[in-house]
Amino acid sequence: MRSQVYEWSNLATTNQASTLRRTVDAVPQLVPINREYDIFIGGIGNNITKPAETTATQFIVIEDIACSAYMGGAVQVRINTTDYFQNPDVTDQAGVPGLASPYPRGSSNVAGALVDAATDSTQLLKSFDLYPDVYVLPGQVFQILYSCQTPLVGATATNTIVVSAFVKYTLYDGPDALIANKLLELGVTINPNNVDWYKRTLIEQQQRSRVAAVASNGGSA
Amino acid sequence: MRSQIYAWNSQSGVAATSWSDAQTGTATSIFIGGFGNNITKPAETTATQFVVIEDVAVSPTLGLQAGEAAGSIVRGLESGTTNGVFGNRAYIQVRINTTDYFLDPDNVGNDGIPGAASPYPRSTNFQPCFNLYPDVYVLPGQVFDALVTTYQTGAFASATPALEGNQLAAFMKYTLYDGPDALIANKLLEMGISINPGNVDWYKRTLIQSQSAAPAPTA
Numbered sequence: 001m002r003s004q005v006y007e008w009s010n011l012a013t014t015n016q017a018s019t020l021r022r023t024v025d026a027v028p029q030l031v032p033i034n035r036e037y038d039i040f041i042g043g044i045g046n047n048i049t050k051p052a053e054t055t056a057t058q059f060i061v062i063e064d065i066a067c068s069a070y071m072g073g074a075v076q077v078r079i080n081t082t083d084y085f086q087n088p089d090v091t092d093q094a095g096v097p098g099l100a101s102p103y104p105r106g107s108s109n110v111a112g113a114l115v116d117a118a119t120d121s122t123q124l125l126k127s128f129d130l131y132p133d134v135y136v137l138p139g140q141v142f143q144i145l146y147s148c149q150t151p152l153v154g155a156t157a158t159n160t161i162v163v164s165a166f167v168k169y170t171l172y173d174g175p176d177a178l179i180a181n182k183l184l185e186l187g188v189t190i191n192p193n194n195v196d197w198y199k200r201t202l203i204e205q206q207q208r209s210r211v212a213a214v215a216s217n218g219g220s221a
Numbered sequence: 222m223r224s225q226i227y228a229w230n231s232q233s234g235v236a237a238t239s240w241s242d243a244q245t246g247t248a249t250s251i252f253i254g255g256f257g258n259n260i261t262k263p264a265e266t267t268a269t270q271f272v273v274i275e276d277v278a279v280s281p282t283l284g285l286q287a288g289e290a291a292g293s294i295v296r297g298l299e300s301g302t303t304n305g306v307f308g309n310r311a312y313i314q315v316r317i318n319t320t321d322y323f324l325d326p327d328n329v330g331n332d333g334i335p336g337a338a339s340p341y342p343r344s345t346n347f348q349p350c351f352n353l354y355p356d357v358y359v360l361p362g363q364v365f366d367a368l369v370t371t372y373q374t375g376a377f378a379s380a381t382p383a384l385e386g387n388q389l390a391a392f393m394k395y396t397l398y399d400g401p402d403a404l405i406a407n408k409l410l411e412m413g414i415s416i417n418p419g420n421v422d423w424y425k426r427t428l429i430q431s432q433s434a435a436p437a438p439t440a
Contacts, residue, residue, distance in 0.1 A: 004323055005351055007335040009284065011306070022332060022372050024246040027304045028287050040326060052326030066350055068284065104281060104337035105348035114289040117296075123345050142326075154286035162284025162305045166338055168351055171324070192355040192415070199413030 001172045001192055008039035008046060008146065009164040018047045028160040031152055036076060036094075036145035039165050053141040059172040059180040060136035061190050065096055065144060066103035067165040069124050070111035072149025073098040075165050077134050079142050084134055094147045100128035103166040111161050112154045135190065136169075138177060222402045222418055224394070227251070229369070231389035233258035240389055242375060248314065248332070248368040251391045265364040269399055271406035272359035273416050276394040277315060277334060278341035278349070279369055282308035291375060296346045301375025309389045310373040311336045315357055316366040322357055332370045341392040358416065359395075361403060367393050 011026035012019045019026070029044050031037060037044055040052045054060050067073045076095030077084040085095045099109055108122035136142045144167050152161040172180045172195065179198045180190045188194050229251035231240035240256045249256055252264045266272050283298050287305040294300075298307035314333030315322040321330035340347035359365045369391050376389075396418065398406040405424050406416045414420050 001355055002322060002324075003351075003353055003355060004326075005334050005338055006325060006331070007338065011304070022310075024372050025302050025304060025374055026306075026372065028284070048325045048327040049329065050327050064350060103350060104283065104340070105350045106344070106346045107283060112286050114285060114293050114295060117285055125348075126350070154288065156288070159286040159288040160305070161286045164284060164337065166335075166350065168338070170355075196413045196415055203412060 001170055001176045001195060004169050004171050006039070006144075006167050006169075007164060008144075008166075009162060010045040010152065010160075011162065012045055018043045018045055020047060020049060022046045028152070028162045030160055031146070031148055031163065033072075033148055033151055036147045038143045039075075039146050039167070040143065042146075051141050052143065054136050054138050056138050057174055057177050059138060059177040059190070060142065060169050061172070061180075062130065062134040062136065062142070062167060062169045064101070064130050064168040065166065066101040066105075066126070067096075067098040067146055068111070068163040069098035069102040069107060069109040070150075071152055071161060071163060073163055073165075074147055074149075075101075075167075076145040076147070077142065078145055079134070079136060079140055094149075095145065096128055096130075099124065101126050101130075103164055112159070132189070133191075135184065137184075138181070222396055222398045222421060225397050227367075227393045227395075229257050229367075229391045231257040231369075245371050245374045248370045251313075251367045251369055251393070253366075254369075257389075263364050264366060266359050266361050268361050269403050270361060271398040271403040271416070272365065272395050273398070273406075274315060274353065274357040274359065274365070274393060274395045276339075276353050277313050277367055277392065278339040278343075279311045279313040279334070279336040279391040280309050280389050281336040281340035281347040282306060282310045282373070283337070283347075297344075299376045301373045304373075306373050307376070308336065308373065309371040309376045311369055311371045311389060311391075313339070313391055314368045314370070316368060317357070317359060318364055333368065341390055355415070356417075358410065360410075361407070367391065 010029045010031050012029050013023050014027055017029050040048050065075045067075045074094035074097045087093045102124040106123045108120050110120045146165045179195050183190050252260050285305045291302050295307050300307045312332035312335050323333045325331045338351040339349050405421050409416050
């Protein structure tokens with residue numbers, strides 16, 4: 001099991017809206033408002049080669065999501081075709097606002113001109129905690145969708161604003177993924193501690209059955 | 222067992238090995254990368270050592286808007302170019318032997334933890350939203366490394382080096398278990414128990430208790 005992080009920014013080269021991985025001195029790209037963009041393969045900023053998905057031997061637990069707190073930014077989690085965050089009337093919503101889960105932590109909700117940023121002392125803290133975590137089961141596709149409500153344009157049309165989004169997750173693979181599935185069946189929260197606990201119980205069970213086998217053989221192994 | 226720390230600064234070395242813009246976009250070891258302060262040989266564990274990496278961090282980054290003059294400063298971070306990115310846009314990856322620890326969801330190794338998620342130094346402006354849990358284990362005989370990659374030129378140093386956050390720096394916190402503690406760490410690993418000083422002490426106590434509970438040998 002490994003702690004993993006993915007960071008997205010609307011930064012790409014001057015002649016491309018998106019690039020695979022990151023590029024040096026990349027420039028900000030416009031993100032159309034009120035539309036959700038997959039931070040993995042959305043076609044803006046740094047992207048990866050294929051949709052984020054788990055293989056048959058992987059299990060992912062998403063533990064935190066965050067995004068820039070300005071321009072009405074928000075992040076939504078989608079598993080296969082289902083959005084995780086919904087309104088109370090079960091209609092769609094943009095997800096967790098950057099104001100509630102800012103990235104970077106301590107940044108401001110004021111975007112734009114340097115002259116404003118230089119005098120702005122806002123240091124936002126998170127008021128949202130992704131608990132319980134979001135589980136991505138083996139074989140599922142997941143998306144982290146970023147959207148903004150205000151055009152990413154600063155003082156002039158060329159002053160495109162830089163936005164970012166962030167996801168922190170733990171990847172369980174191989175035997176750890178099998179244990180994660182078992183814990184899910186048992187209704188036990190999936191985290192590194194509980195996976196370790198399950199491993200210990202397996203080892204203890206094995207030791208007990210070995211001792212019992214020796215005893216039933218009259219003391220000989 | 223000993224709590225250990227390694228701090229790297231890209232400008233700490235002599236002039237010939239100070240970081241330059243030419244390094245931008247290239248993953249560079251903070252131990253033996255040839256830039257900043259380095260050590261004499263690759264970081265590795267001996268047969269009687271066990272290392273648990275508990276935290277990694279690198280200089281933070283902040284985004285504003287494109288078009289601001291290069292060299293502008295916000296919250297202690299400098300914009301190297303006019304793209305609106307302040308700071309080095311730095312990432313730190315952990316490598317064990319030849320395997321990168323942090324992967325993208327397409328299972329391709331990535332640049333690692335962004336400085337915006339795990340900033341060094343930390344301040345009220347730049348707080349962590351990442352903690353390295355579960356820890357990274359370096360087993361006896363393994364080589365480990367921390368690689369820094371930046372994507373912003375011109376932001377690693379300025380005419381005003383008094384600004385702490387303006388330097389390209391990285392940090393690693395780890396615990397070194399050696400001698401019998403390393404043996405216990407291996408045992409805990411076999412048992413599926415997290416390796417930390419509390420659990421190593423717990424294992425020692427159980428050993429002592431089982432020894433004192435055993436009947437005295439007859440003459």
